[in-house]
Amino acid sequence: MPRYMDDFLAARSQMALSLGFHIIYACIGMVMPFFMAVSHYKWLRTGRPVYKDLTKAWSKGVAIFFATGAVSGTVLSFELGLLWPEFMKHAGPIFGMPFSLEGTAFFIEAIALGFFLYGWEKLNRWFHWFTGLVVGFSGLASGILVVAANAWMNSPAGFDFVDGKYLNVDPVAAMFNKAWFSQALHMSLAAFASTGFAVAGVHALMLLRNRQSEFHAKAFRIAAVFACIAALLQPLSGDLSAKDVAQRQPAKLAAMEALYRTERSAPLIIGGIPDDKTGQVHAKIEIPGLLSYMAHGEWQAEVTGLDKIAPADRPPVAVTHYAFQIMVGIGTLLMIISLVYFIALARKRSWLEKSWFLKLFVFAIPLGYIALEAGWVVTEVGRQPWIIYGVMRTADAVTPMPGIAWSFYLFSAIYLSLSLIVIFLLYRQIKMVPVLYSSGSSDLKKTH
Amino acid sequence: MEAVVIIFFCVSILLYFLLGGADFGAGIVELLTSRKNLSKTRKTMYHAIGPVWEANHMWLIIAVVILFVGFPSIYSAMSVYLHIPLAIMLIGIIARGTAFVFRHYDAVKDRMQQTYNRIFVYSSFITPLFLGIIAGSVISRHIDTGARNFADAYIWGWLNGFSISVGLFTVALCGFLAAIYLIGEADDAADRQRFIRKAKQMNLAAVASGCIVFVFAEQDGVPLRSWIFENPVGLSAITAATLSLVVLWYLLLRGKTRVLRILAGFQVTMILVAISYAHFPYFLRLKNGQDLSLYEHMAPEKTIQTLGVALLAGSLLILPFLGYLFYSFQRSAEDDGTA
Numbered sequence: 054m055p056r057y058m059d060d061f062l063a064a065r066s067q068m069a070l071s072l073g074f075h076i077i078y079a080c081i082g083m084v085m086p087f088f089m090a091v092s093h094y095k096w097l098r099t100g101r102p103v104y105k106d107l108t109k110a111w112s113k114g115v116a117i118f119f120a121t122g123a124v125s126g127t128v129l130s131f132e133l134g135l136l137w138p139e140f141m142k143h144a145g146p147i148f149g150m151p152f153s154l155e156g157t158a159f160f161i162e163a164i165a166l167g168f169f170l171y172g173w174e175k176l177n178r179w180f181h182w183f184t185g186l187v188v189g190f191s192g193l194a195s196g197i198l199v200v201a202a203n204a205w206m207n208s209p210a211g212f213d214f215v216d217g218k219y220l221n222v223d224p225v226a227a228m229f230n231k232a233w234f235s236q237a238l239h240m241s242l243a244a245f246a247s248t249g250f251a252v253a254g255v256h257a258l259m260l261l262r263n264r265q266s267e268f269h270a271k272a273f274r275i276a277a278v279f280a281c282i283a284a285l286l287q288p289l290s291g292d293l294s295a296k297d298v299a300q301r302q303p304a305k306l307a308a309m310e311a312l313y314r315t316e317r318s319a320p321l322i323i324g325g326i327p328d329d330k331t332g333q334v335h336a337k338i339e340i341p342g343l344l345s346y347m348a349h350g351e352w353q354a355e356v357t358g359l360d361k362i363a364p365a366d367r368p369p370v371a372v373t374h375y376a377f378q379i380m381v382g383i384g385t386l387l388m389i390i391s392l393v394y395f396i397a398l399a400r401k402r403s404w405l406e407k408s409w410f411l412k413l414f415v416f417a418i419p420l421g422y423i424a425l426e427a428g429w430v431v432t433e434v435g436r437q438p439w440i441i442y443g444v445m446r447t448a449d450a451v452t453p454m455p456g457i458a459w460s461f462y463l464f465s466a467i468y469l470s471l472s473l474i475v476i477f478l479l480y481r482q483i484k485m486v487p488v489l490y491s492s493g494s495s496d497l498k499k500t501h
Numbered sequence: 502m503e504a505v506v507i508i509f510f511c512v513s514i515l516l517y518f519l520l521g522g523a524d525f526g527a528g529i530v531e532l533l534t535s536r537k538n539l540s541k542t543r544k545t546m547y548h549a550i551g552p553v554w555e556a557n558h559m560w561l562i563i564a565v566v567i568l569f570v571g572f573p574s575i576y577s578a579m580s581v582y583l584h585i586p587l588a589i590m591l592i593g594i595i596a597r598g599t600a601f602v603f604r605h606y607d608a609v610k611d612r613m614q615q616t617y618n619r620i621f622v623y624s625s626f627i628t629p630l631f632l633g634i635i636a637g638s639v640i641s642r643h644i645d646t647g648a649r650n651f652a653d654a655y656i657w658g659w660l661n662g663f664s665i666s667v668g669l670f671t672v673a674l675c676g677f678l679a680a681i682y683l684i685g686e687a688d689d690a691a692d693r694q695r696f697i698r699k700a701k702q703m704n705l706a707a708v709a710s711g712c713i714v715f716v717f718a719e720q721d722g723v724p725l726r727s728w729i730f731e732n733p734v735g736l737s738a739i740t741a742a743t744l745s746l747v748v749l750w751y752l753l754l755r756g757k758t759r760v761l762r763i764l765a766g767f768q769v770t771m772i773l774v775a776i777s778y779a780h781f782p783y784f785l786r787l788k789n790g791q792d793l794s795l796y797e798h799m800a801p802e803k804t805i806q807t808l809g810v811a812l813l814a815g816s817l818l819i820l821p822f823l824g825y826l827f828y829s830f831q832r833s834a835e836d837d838g839t840a
Binding site for chain 2: 113117118119120121123124125126127128130132133134135141142143144145146147149150152153154155156157159160161163164165166167168171172173176222223224225259302312452453454455456460467471474477480482484485489496
């Protein structure tokens with residue numbers, strides 16, 4: 054290992070970092086407009102000022118995250134070329150279709166946001182509401198399209214690879230590759246669950262400080278319902294993804310499950326420390342046959358292990374395995390919290406006021422995002438050493454320019470400070486709720 | 502469809518220059534505004550560009566997507582040899598886009614505002630400077646794909662007199678566009694006079710830096726003179742730009758805002774046409790004499806077909822909605838003015 058970071062590792066780290074931050078900004082920017090639209094709808098229907106205030110408060114969050122999501126997305130569209138020019142030279146025309154549609158969706162989102170943020174008292178009330186909803190749907194469409202492009206890297210389609218040449222390019226077939234649906238569904242649900250839990254958790258925290266706040270109670274309710282529905286649906290989508298990956302990318306599944314040897318009725322491994330040298334997993338819990346069932350729908354089915362994969366084509370096992378464990382572990386936890394929430398709504402209304410209940414949601418604030426990032430690691434690291442699965446190696450795609458480590462340090466510093474500022478701004482927005490909004494100011498009188 | 506894709510590409514670059522450029526220019530005007538008028542200028546500016554702010558910057562994304570889907574080898578070559586200026590431009594875009602939103606959405610207006618302001622104005626200068634540097638490098642045969650050392654390959658391709666002068670010219674044009682635009686948004690006579698003065702200064706700066714571009718073009722062997730003066734289209738475009746300059750100065754004294762905006766946009770468009778028409782369709786001109794043509798480096802036919810359809814369908818959705826956005830807020834600004 055050299056003293057400084059080598060360029061290839063730096064390029065991969067910079068890409069991971071940029072996507073890692075963008076994914077969070079983008080998820081918040083695409084999910085919060087839906088919360089906002091629900092609250093706005095309630096304001097138009099009931100005329101209760103608390104909903105108007107909540108809509109306005111959330112729209113500020115949307116504006117902040119849309120702006121950070123837009124710039125980090127712009128950066129990514131250039132970084133693809135700056136870091137992986139060889140990849141883009143060949144892949145651009147094949148997987149570019151979803152990006153060109155995403156350009157449209159993103160543009161519409163920006164226009165609709167302009168209408169929404171500046172349209173109070175100026176536009177027809179329902180047209181105004183509609184523009185808010187357009188922000189949400191076009192954001193969601195952007196997300197699905199970008200994930201479809203990523204799915205193509207996992208499941209290349211729409212071209213023939215002959216003697217190192219990319220022939221018979223069909224961008225539409227590339228967009229509707231085999232992985233697009235399962236990946237887009239999983240990602241969209243993850244966006245709703247993670248953002249829902251984060252928003253609900255923040256309002257739960259404020260409720261713990263002031264139980265009388267109608268503002269935070271309404272906010273909590275809207276966000277929690279979205280979050281809990283998404284968290285309950287997510288395991289179904291996860292099952293779909295697992296079967297899909299087992300079929301298309303056996304190496305990724307083997308790494309996720311640290312399955313070193315091909316087996317019939319393969320066990321599901323929970324936890325454990327994989328050891329590449331001996332091919333053993335230490336300190337694990339095994340559930341016999343479950344992996345075979347999850348991957349192929351049969352308890353006796355054979356699951357491909359890493360022994361069937363050429364050593365040069367194996368993804369890093371430990372990172373993929375740990376990330377997968379984190380994702381599934383947190384997913385399960387969020388599902389349990391969601392069940393508790395719906396039980397409370399249906400049978401035990403008194404729980405909604407209890408501190409343990411609110412604390413549960415406060416505890417869940419970062420969990421969704423941790424699971425989201427872990428899932429992203431599973432799909433990206435699990436695809437290695439390929440940038441286009443089975444076609445082009447990541448190492449062959451990297452820019453020839455030396456010194457990428459410096460660029461990585463610089464972009465790390467920028468993204469880190471950007472995130473700190475965003476957190477600082479949100480903290481201030483939340484702190485100022487009683488001062489900025491009339492329905493919040495009644496809270497202020499009660500607390501002081 | 503080839504023509505559709507190329508037209509969309511050129512139009513999105515042009516619109517980014519005009520609309521995004523006016524946004525950058527607003528920051529440049531702010532940078533050059535004296536302290537006592539600052540808060541007033543900021544208010545007018547926010548009022549003017551707030552609603553259309555995000556939309557104006559989408560044109561860059563459209564242009565980049567067309568470039569990497571439709572002309573991947575050109576995108577790839579630019580990404581490798583112009584890595585450094587592109588990265589600086591991106592940092593400018595991040596800093597500017599976020600600072601503008603942060604300063605508006607920070608619930609507490611305290612000393613942090615000064616930090617946002619500072620980031621905003623400097624990045625408003627840096628970003629178009631580097632956009633201009635990139636544009637200058639792309640057309641001037643400075644990029645050396647056969648270079649054997651780091652500096653020749655990754656530095657001197659863009660760090661040269663011609664590219665930098667194009668960068669400064671771009672900055673001046675952006676400032677000019679913004680000042681003209683802001684004249685119409687000013688809500689009192691004193692403000693108006695200030696923006697008119699700024700527009701004049703920026704116009705002079707643009708003319709001066711334009712002359713400097715010619716000097717460096719001669720020195721660096723860029724055939725700018727023959728592109729503009731020996732080509733009928735180039736010549737008529739630059740003549741139209743010069744003539745409209747005379748009209749523009751006359752109108753500046755009269756203060757007809759809507760005509761002024763159209764004229765300024767027309768003028769910048771003509772300048773872009775004059776510079777690029779003669780070497781169209783050669784988009785990237787390399788040091789080894791190889792010129793990469795948009796036609797020869799196009800993506801496979803089926804990609805161009807679907808890209809063209811996507812762009813046409815997208816613009817059917819976008820343009821009416823965008824037009825209504827500009828219309829709504831133009832009208833509401835006028836309503837505010839009369840109320």
